[in-house]
Amino acid sequence: xxxxxxxxxxxxxxxxxxxxxxxxxxxxxxxxxxxxxxxxxxxxxxxxxxxxxxxxxxxxxxxxxxxxxxxxxxxxxxxxxxxxxxxxxxxxxxxxxxxxxxxxxxxxxxxxxxxxxxxxxxxxxxxxxxxxxxxxxxxxxxxxxxxxxxxxxxxxxxxxxxxxxxxxxxxxxxxxxxxxxxxxxxxxxxxxxxxxxxxxxxxxxxxxxxxxxxxxxxxxxxxxxxxxxxxxxxxxxxxxxxxxxxxxxxxxxxxxxxxxxxxxxxxxxxxxxxxxxxxxxxxxxxxxxxxxxxxxxxxxxxxxxxxxxxxxxxxxxxxxxxxxxxxxxxxxxxxxxxxxxxxxxxxxxxxxxxxxx
Numbered sequence: 001x002x003x004x005x006x007x008x009x010x011x012x013x014x015x016x017x018x019x020x021x022x023x024x025x026x027x028x029x030x031x032x033x034x035x036x037x038x039x040x041x042x043x044x045x046x047x048x049x050x051x052x053x054x055x056x057x058x059x060x061x062x063x064x065x066x067x068x069x070x071x072x073x074x075x076x077x078x079x080x081x082x083x084x085x086x087x088x089x090x091x092x093x094x095x096x097x098x099x100x101x102x103x104x105x106x107x108x109x110x111x112x113x114x115x116x117x118x119x120x121x122x123x124x125x126x127x128x129x130x131x132x133x134x135x136x137x138x139x140x141x142x143x144x145x146x147x148x149x150x151x152x153x154x155x156x157x158x159x160x161x162x163x164x165x166x167x168x169x170x171x172x173x174x175x176x177x178x179x180x181x182x183x184x185x186x187x188x189x190x191x192x193x194x195x196x197x198x199x200x201x202x203x204x205x206x207x208x209x210x211x212x213x214x215x216x217x218x219x220x221x222x223x224x225x226x227x228x229x230x231x232x233x234x235x236x237x238x239x240x241x242x243x244x245x246x247x248x249x250x251x252x253x254x255x256x257x258x259x260x261x262x263x264x265x266x267x268x269x270x271x272x273x274x275x276x277x278x279x280x281x282x283x284x285x286x287x288x289x290x291x292x293x294x295x296x297x298x299x300x301x302x303x304x305x306x307x308x309x310x311x312x313x314x315x316x317x318x319x320x321x322x323x324x325x326x327x328x329x330x331x332x333x334x335x336x337x338x339x340x341x342x343x344x345x346x347x348x349x350x351x352x353x354x355x356x357x
Contacts, residue, residue, distance in 0.1 A: 084108040088282050092313060093320020096275050100321075110277035114250075117281045122243045124288040128295045151193045158186035241351045249280055252346055256339035260332050267322060275321050279314065283340075286310060311337055 035057060037043065038050035045057045084107045087095040099107060108116075161182040168174030250273065257272040290306050314336050319329035 080106060080108045084113060088113075088278060089313075090316075091320065092278060092282060092317035093322075096271075096278050096317060096321040097323075099278075100271050100274050110274050110281070114247075114277050114281045117284045118243070118246045121284045121288040122239070124292060125239065128291055151190065154186065154189045154193055158183070158190055161186045238351055241354045242347075245347075245351065245354070248350065249343060249347055250276055252343045253280070253339070256343065257336070259339075260335060261322070271321075275317065279317060282313060283310065286313075 036045055038045055038053060038055055038057070039059060040055040041050060041053045043050050043052040048057050049055065050057065084095065087098075087107070095107060098104070099110065161179065164174060165176070165179040165183050168176045168179050253276045254269060254272050257276060258269065261267045261272075286306055286309070290303055293303050293306075311333055315329050315333040318324055318332050318336065319326070322329075324332070
């Protein structure tokens, strides 16, 4: 992806976010008209926006003012972005509580920020390119080493499973049928890994033990076969689907957060939605920063610190947004981390099924 495409995606994200949160309160910049009546409906103006139709009192009519509006949308969000981002990074709970309690004029709304960050994050990913070199077999030593280590672990698991099965058959206790399935699964894993080492992949990666599992297993194998035939296209489609349906992360996350406050009359679904949207916005920015630092050879300590900051950020947001004690925020942070993993798993499953269709 070229730098021009990156800037274009960034601008598109800002403009989409501004569509959710329209401009207001802009000053008298050069290149903007200064009208006494609304140019849209003719109503006499008494402020910076028409009180009848809502159109801005002053509209740009020069190329310079047009590009000023574009840059304003990308870098300012009427100046709110520079007040919102520091709060989001260091005082996320206070930002969440301020917005929920109605003190919103100084901050970018959660959904506007989320839309902008989604565009920004995927623009960064496209700029960095895919980390997987499908057509470079034999050159990526890190992948080869990983496959070799995976084979060793799979062989250990196979040996352990076979030993337990042998003990069960010798009358030392154990469910023989279940242990036999464990042995079969371990052997299949070794076969798949060894096939990958040889540059070949198996046709199927899942098997059904019962008739009820057959339809699900067939869908998994179809998706696998599709990815096996054209991995580059599959990666592209997954990226595109994740980009389009990233908003699903919000409704997928809210029920899990609600489980932490099931009987609370003070905190309702709206509060949880604001919390989740701001939190997702930050985590996406954090992921983009980690990806960029990793690809561009950033310091390992910095990358590691960013990883560890994610749960600390959750802790701070929980404590301030929900007025929790340290212990209350601490134990909920563990559950939120688990819930985040479950949500990402659900989201990845949905994206995989969409690609397979």
